[in-house]
Amino acid sequence: MMKKYNFAFFDEGSKREIRRATLKAIAIPGYQVPFASREMPIARGWGTGGLQLTLSLIGRDDIIKVIDQGADESVNAVNIKKLIISTTGVQDTEKTAEATLIQSRHRIPEVELREDQIIVLQVPLPEPLRTIEPSEYKTKKLHADQDYNGIWLMLFEQIMKHGRMSTGADHPVQVHGRYIMAPSPIPRFDNQKLNDSKTLTLLGAGREKKIYAVPPYTKVQSLAFADYPFTVEDMSAKVCRLCGTTGVYMDELFDRDTEETYYQCNDVSYCLQRENKEMDDLR
Amino acid sequence: MKFDDVHDIQQAYRKLVDCNANPGRVHSLRIESEKMGFPIYCNKALLVLARMLLDTEVCFHVIGKASEIISNTISQLTYTVAAPLDEADYVFVAADADSKELIASIIKCKLGDLINPHSSATLIIEAEKITEDRDLMLRGPGIKESNYLCVETAADWVTARAVKNIEYPLGIEIYFVDKEYRIAALPRTTVIQSRGDKAWAM
Numbered sequence: 363m364m365k366k367y368n369f370a371f372f373d374e375g376s377k378r379e380i381r382r383a384t385l386k387a388i389a390i391p392g393y394q395v396p397f398a399s400r401e402m403p404i405a406r407g408w409g410t411g412g413l414q415l416t417l418s419l420i421g422r423d424d425i426i427k428v429i430d431q432g433a434d435e436s437v438n439a440v441n442i443k444k445l446i447i448s449t450t451g452v453q454d455t456e457k458t459a460e461a462t463l464i465q466s467r468h469r470i471p472e473v474e475l476r477e478d479q480i481i482v483l484q485v486p487l488p489e490p491l492r493t494i495e496p497s498e499y500k501t502k503k504l505h506a507d508q509d510y511n512g513i514w515l516m517l518f519e520q521i522m523k524h525g526r527m528s529t530g531a532d533h534p535v536q537v538h539g540r541y542i543m544a545p546s547p548i549p550r551f552d553n554q555k556l557n558d559s560k561t562l563t564l565l566g567a568g569r570e571k572k573i574y575a576v577p578p579y580t581k582v583q584s585l586a587f588a589d590y591p592f593t594v595e596d597m598s599a600k601v602c603r604l605c606g607t608t609g610v611y612m613d614e615l616f617d618r619d620t621e622e623t624y625y626q627c628n629d630v631s632y633c634l635q636r637e638n639k640e641m642d643d644l645r
Numbered sequence: 646m647k648f649d650d651v652h653d654i655q656q657a658y659r660k661l662v663d664c665n666a667n668p669g670r671v672h673s674l675r676i677e678s679e680k681m682g683f684p685i686y687c688n689k690a691l692l693v694l695a696r697m698l699l700d701t702e703v704c705f706h707v708i709g710k711a712s713e714i715i716s717n718t719i720s721q722l723t724y725t726v727a728a729p730l731d732e733a734d735y736v737f738v739a740a741d742a743d744s745k746e747l748i749a750s751i752i753k754c755k756l757g758d759l760i761n762p763h764s765s766a767t768l769i770i771e772a773e774k775i776t777e778d779r780d781l782m783l784r785g786p787g788i789k790e791s792n793y794l795c796v797e798t799a800a801d802w803v804t805a806r807a808v809k810n811i812e813y814p815l816g817i818e819i820y821f822v823d824k825e826y827r828i829a830a831l832p833r834t835t836v837i838q839s840r841g842d843k844a845w846a847m
């Protein structure tokens with residue numbers, strides 16, 4: 363019988379292109395390696411960068427987990443997962459600890475990742491300097507010269523206007539003391555998980571045709587000023603209404619009938635495992 | 646068993662990713678390499694890497710006594726064009742290359758520029774033996790505190806590499822493979838801090 367697709371959807375030439383870029387990205391932490399991004403059966407900007415990385419990495423023994431803003435069952439996550447599984451036949455899981463390969467949109471799971479896992483983050487806008495410089499050539503030159511005055515000025519202006527740095531997600535970081543990098547639109551709460559992580563983090567932007575990486579045990583510092591330190595969203599006093607946990611990243615929900623504000627874990631699989639008492643020792 | 650261009654390459658690639666992400670970690674490409682059935686004149690692990698990384702988008706250079714034969718084999722297998730040392734994206738240094746050739750490959754290979762630091766060469770050097778013995782102490786991204794690596798080659802390449810990589814982010818990547826098909830990687834960020842007591846093979 364004729365196979366409909368090659369293993370992991372791509373032809374081997376496409377995988378080679380992504381693999382070459384990935385290896386260089388790991389060698390230059392935080393540097394955006396350009397690559398010949400492929401057309402995918404999902405729209406650019408919907409996770410094609412992450413998907414291309416995942417498909418170039420995945421093997422028959424892998425166990426895949428795909429999440430979209432903490433949820434395993436959102437449309438984006440389910441569709442990406444279906445494509446991966448239908449072209450590879452690999453096993454999937456919702457439990458973070460079971461996965462060997464995790465593709466995520468805008469969150470790093472609450473469960474601490476291990477050395478034998480790889481996390482792939484989907485990136486819409488990989489260039490942290492884009493808001494201050496529209497020209498790609500010029501931003502590349504700014505990175506080359508390590509000229510990051512513009513981004514510091516942007517943060518300074520936020521403090522002047524709002525009294526604090528007003529980045530909600532995608533707060534820029536400096537990697538290995540050199541490149542300033544967009545950590546993808548993860549909440550500030552997750553920035554700290556990138557620093558000195560045990561896991562290889564790969565970031566892919568399909569529309570923007572860039573791959574970059576943070577190897578394990580690499581210094582990742584969120585940009586901040588001495589008198590305006592970097593702060594994360596304060597979750598300390600919030601309690602998940604489902605599993606009762608505190609100190610993890612929460613979604614804020616509002617009940618219109620009772621006019622009550624309540625919280626629940628953003629990382630759904632973490633919350634479920636807590637509810638099922640499966641993971642007290644995993645965090 | 647026949648070499649599988651899809652799955653064997655994927656397995657080898659994941660090991661290479663792990664070596665790159667954790668400099669000093671040694672993996673084995675024995676399973677993949679031993680499936681290379683046809684007669685060849687170099688380490689089969691070199692060819693696994695060639696088949697993993699090379700195609701018409703890049704160029705390569707081979708250094709060693711049988712460089713022409715190896716070069717032709719790689720070209721026939723991957724459709725990749727050979728190029729001079731200073732233009733090649735991938736430089737293969739066979740075990741029979743002498744010490745001068747090994748050092749010259751590091752000194753003369755492509756370095757890229759500050760705007761495109763990724764366009765530097767990747768060297769794939771065949772060593773006598775690779776172990777995690779306490780010889781070179783490695784520090785840098787991917788390493789928790791320090792890792793150790795021992796690579797026996799024809800020449801002491803440590804200084805030449807340090808000079809080549811002096812202006813980070815400019816630098817080259819080096820992958821080592823040995824006769825037992827072990828593989829280790831040294832990305833440009835890895836700093837070799839010191840040597841252990843073990844005698845260095847010259």
